[in-house]
Amino acid sequence: MIKMILACDLNGVIGNGNSLPWGRSLPYDLNRFKELTEGHIVVMGRKTFESLGSKPLPNRENVILTRDVNYFTDLTHYNSREKENNLFVSHHIEHILDEYDRTIDGKDLWIIGGMNVYEQFMPYVQEIYITIVNGEFEGDTKLNPEFKYNLSNDFSLYTMSAKGADSENKYSMSFEKHVRVKGEYK
Numbered sequence: 001m002i003k004m005i006l007a008c009d010l011n012g013v014i015g016n017g018n019s020l021p022w023g024r025s026l027p028y029d030l031n032r033f034k035e036l037t038e039g040h041i042v043v044m045g046r047k048t049f050e051s052l053g054s055k056p057l058p059n060r061e062n063v064i065l066t067r068d069v070n071y072f073t074d075l076t077h078y079n080s081r082e083k084e085n086n087l088f089v090s091h092h093i094e095h096i097l098d099e100y101d102r103t104i105d106g107k108d109l110w111i112i113g114g115m116n117v118y119e120q121f122m123p124y125v126q127e128i129y130i131t132i133v134n135g136e137f138e139g140d141t142k143l144n145p146e147f148k149y150n151l152s153n154d155f156s157l158y159t160m161s162a163k164g165a166d167s168e169n170k171y172s173m174s175f176e177k178h179v180r181v182k183g184e185y186k
């Protein structure tokens, strides 16, 4: 199944200066992200990959989208085994979708951002997991009106839970799962 996961603040802000607006102040959410995506395939834009320190996420197949045809070769800090096992570079979303359809083996395809990539995969996604961080942050990357329209029009809120702030997590959060009820998907 193709799934999407993102975290936003109360105003839909998801990024600032190529990092999370709330930094690493929400380990609970990072851990939740890890638990949901481990063992699966994660797809991200080149900017998000670089925001993670240009390192693939462990225990997941990482697919990086870029139009730069030399990007893979330029990742010289990886040995070929690492590259072979969990780091793939793609230049077209259609190739990712075709390859996923061809080789599907019980793994989910998780679209993990950023905004540019969320928008393009929206028509193919069946479930969207959203963490809403209970705060208002400075940001340069935000969920756009079209994304919000598609979310409210084509998806239905399926489950919701919440977690309060604590000594390790600076802000309270709510967790939403939206399931597609309308539109195209594979």
Ligand SMILES: NC(=O)c1ccc[n+]([C@@H]2O[C@H](COP(=O)([O-])OP(=O)(O)OC[C@H]3O[C@@H](n4cnc5c(N)ncnc54)[C@H](OP(=O)(O)O)[C@@H]3O)[C@@H](O)[C@H]2O)c1
Pocket (backbone or CB within 6 Å): 005, 006, 007, 008, 013, 014, 015, 016, 017, 018, 019, 020, 044, 045, 046, 047, 048, 049, 051, 065, 066, 067, 068, 090, 091, 092, 093, 112, 113, 114, 115, 116, 117, 118, 120, 141
């Ligand atoms: N809060 C969250 O849940 C969350 C999650 C992820 C990211 N973020 C934040 O989001 C921000 C980054 O988002 P963004 O929208 O600016 O960038 P992005 O989506 O991470 O990356 C955009 C890049 O992906 C490549 N790309 C996109 N579509 C492509 C296509 N169809 N074919 C080939 N390549 C394609 C291009 O790379 P090239 O320029 O190399 O061609 C493009 O510049 C950061 O602040 C990050 O921290 C937040």
